[in-house]
Amino acid sequence: MAEEEDISHPSIDPTFYDLIVVGTGLPESIIAAASSAAGKSVLHLDSNSFYGSHFSSLPLDDFASFLQSQRNVSRTESPSSIAGAVAVSGDCISVDLKLRRLYSDIEICSHASPEVLAPSRKFSLDLSGPRVLFCADSTVDLMLKSGASHHIEFKSVDASFVYSGDGRLSSVPDSRASIFKDRSLGLTEKNQLMRFFKLVQEHIGSAASFGDEKEKNGRISEEDLESPFVEFLKKQRLPQKIKSYRSHCPYLFVNQVSNLIILYAIAMADYDQDNLEDCKNLLKTKDGIESLALYHSSVGRFPNALGALIYPIYGQGEIPQAFCRCAAVKGALYVLRMPVTALLIDKGSRHYKGVRLASGQDLFSHQLIVDPSFIVPSPSVLPLPDLLQESSESSSLREVKVKVARGVCITRHSIKPDLSNLLVVFPPRSLYSEQVTSIRALQLDSNLAVCPSGLFVLYLSALCDDTNQGKKLLHAAMDALFTVSISENPENSAAPVQSEGIEGEVKPSLLWSAMYIQELATDSSEAINSAPMPDGNLNYMNLLDATVKMFHNMYPEEGFFVETMASENIEDDGGLSD
Template identity: 60%
Template sequence: MADYPSIDPSSFDLIVIGTGLPESILASASATAGKTVLHLDPNSFYGNHFSSLPLDHFSSFLQSHSHCHSQQPNISPPTSSSNCLHLKHNNLFSHVHISNPHSEYLGPSNKFSLDLSGPKLLFCADPMVNIMLKSGATYHIEFKGVDATYVYRGDGDDKLMTVPDSRSAIFKSSVLTLKEKRQLMSFFKTVQEHILELEAALTSNEEMRRARTISDEELECPFIDFLTTKGLPSNIKSIILYAIAMADYDQETPLLRKDFVIKTKDGIKSLALHNMSLGRFVNASGALIYPIYGQGELSQAFCRCAAVKGALYVLRMPVTALLIDKESNCYKGVRLASGQELFSHHLVMSPSFTVPLSSTISSIRDVQGDSSESSSRSDVEGLVARAVCITRVSIKPDLSNLLIIFPPRSLYPEQMTSVRALQLGSGLAVCPPGLFVLYISTMCDAVAQGKELLHAAMNALAHLLSRKHESSTTMESDCVEEDGPNFLWSAIYVQELRKGSSEIIVSCPTPDGRLDYRDMLDSTIKLFHEMYAEVEFFPETEDAENAENDE
């Protein structure tokens, strides 16, 4: 049996189980608000499903957390003062397939830092960056810019089209016709005028007036309809929808679910964010940035901030059960694998764990006045198919870090979701020199659908590599097999998407299928305010202003 340390004190305002990104943000925000926080993790590393891991650890984590490798914690007997609800391990991954045909070219495993939930990026001006500045997390992490973004076109000789996301990029574009350049410039001008009008209404402290450039009716209509009324051709609409507004689902085909359709007001917000991100930081020429050493650094940065504010951290510490007061049927604490019992007013749990449904759980929800929308267990709301590949050559010989968008129907006619591929090089300390890492992901309704999309994108990328590097080794130019491109190494897997939920017991959301962190951050802020309704989430400080000036 492991020799676990004793934890002192035994009572806290908040206990957090798991060091995933939402859990780490909640721990940091709570510690900043003056709460006593104990942060536990059964793993020996930070980040959980948001981790960046060495190559061999990445493979073992996927396999040990897949449905075919169920893990159950040790169960210790309950005490007389509490009901004991044993935690159940919740495996989020399935259909894991790892291919390692050319391991001799990879080098040491610890030279890799692979994201479990890639591809993920941050817009330079998005709310996550602002929260990092306010919290001080930027003191513990460094970023580099993404060199370029491309849209994949299934036809034509040049299958990758550079995204013209600024005035200068539009003028320099060799793909757009003069008419298309004028149309795109006119559209961006319309959007900019609308944004300026809204800012003027807000800064004048008057009630927000109706925007003159874009009407309220237009703001509520589908974004694709608004783009069509502006006379934009299909290739420009595709760029705006999928490479700037980052739509996940096909916007041009009637959809079964209305919540998949982006409204004009939301599309405008995304365009505004993209525009504000351009040129914000000196080390990023474009709108997107990525953390050096991988996105797992985000969790660690917030954990460091929490520790500075007094939070207590204990890794390699499994929690086996929740303690429920017999009289009130309310949560009151946790039992560790060591047998020690700890107590807190609130509990935050990683989506790695669930509490089996029981009459006791129902009693907890009844006591808290909980509705059917809130549960101690997160509900599966969809799937995201992911792939990680390692190659010896870059898709663009002169660039290391780039993003490729495969819009709906660009890979095959039945493709209804966007596929995103992020290539990163050794300059970001995620792989050895001379190698590149490719992260690919897509939303899907079924495993077969997701894997078909991944294989199609991987084969398209392999074809791009072989075309652009015909002078390279035979291995790169002959890299298509029945199950996808034969890269040096690849992993394909499917991850469940689970929503966060809250009561006294808070369950955090899983990594989502979006490119950025906005949805995850919105959910995390909501969970924080449901725990501490009157507390500000990372209040402004003088240190935060200094941190932004240092960027």
């Protein structure tokens, strides 16, 4: 976590709660709000001076300081180093909590003078970008249902593109109108695409009907639904915007651009779907169809959102803050700059009892959720043979080999001169032959209040097995998009180096960049839940699923945000703004 400030810690009253939450990340904040709505007493703590934890949006200097502080967090290498000091006091056993490093191999580079990037506080940089919301996804529904949407505003992402091996961008069709406006498609090709989307719509419609034989005829067969989505798309004979990538980029398979758009820019597949043997996450047709349905239903849901994707004004850190406000309205108590140093275990039952604060105060609760930076001790490494024995398997640190490589770039010019906020997807093998995962890049400008006027922020991410692979992926994408400014003089750095980039346009100069590798391991135990950390997805839906599951495990008899506004008012919510 961020470096602690030298301050005195106030005493907290009362000292017992139904739930104590440590960390204000998005999953923690959602559960705090849901628990408060269910009538639980909630204490929400964070050692940081800001909300959002690993989902926060920070000023430029604070962003760099937060990453640099991670260098001081020791990396846990062996099980024997997981458990902190254990002490017995009264009827409690205290176990010191230890932190693990979530970010490593941090590279921060500035290619411009400080004046060019001033003022620092005008920036609001996401720690776990790029990340957006589909207008019709479950996270948006939850914000509308819970009332969190009253505390946050969004703007739409102007357009989405797929990068081809020859440096061109293919637009992602998000509606019937956009298909027919696409000048790169002939009339026959447009009709082929429309027939495909009609088939998807008919299948979705028929799946919602029961007992109607006629409706069954419009459905995609079960055999096709269980088949790889890439094979199903090939059977549809979708149009080829470019006859073959091979003539432009020898690393790519002979794929149709339409297939690439659907697979990697709509269905958001992470791994190369053409290489079925090596693909770590093969997308089935039924999942691909669900992604198409989500994308289609997102377009036009809100009148002030141009396409399928939206992004919060002031950055994604506004989303956990919105849920914290909902929790506070229902009575949750919030204390920032309050580190938790130890777990308290009942000496008799050997079950979780409470936490010890840096102030020395002990607080107690039935349930506990901790930020993913904390290591939840495993029974196998504690000198307490019965401690948490009922969940020994789940309480051990789970080693997950996959990591997320993340990058943040600042530039003076848009990668598409006529657009400000846009998403670019680099499909597998579009940059080099060993690229087996997608790379996603989200560009934003000052109209989203994430940077000073005249500058742009671009986030990149890619799943990777190790640091070298991750850095290579991000460097390849950055080389395709930017050129490094050759001068630190603010006047000279304003002019981009004359280097050809996307679609023959001049590459923007890279003024500042940060690159780092984020871990994806997680751990948990009964009554001591470790919140999900930011994953490698572009949206929040998997994180939300894990969060809802955690809530129901904690409170199986309680509803998840049962006190909601009428569903018919959802579409008229004022939280979305153009």
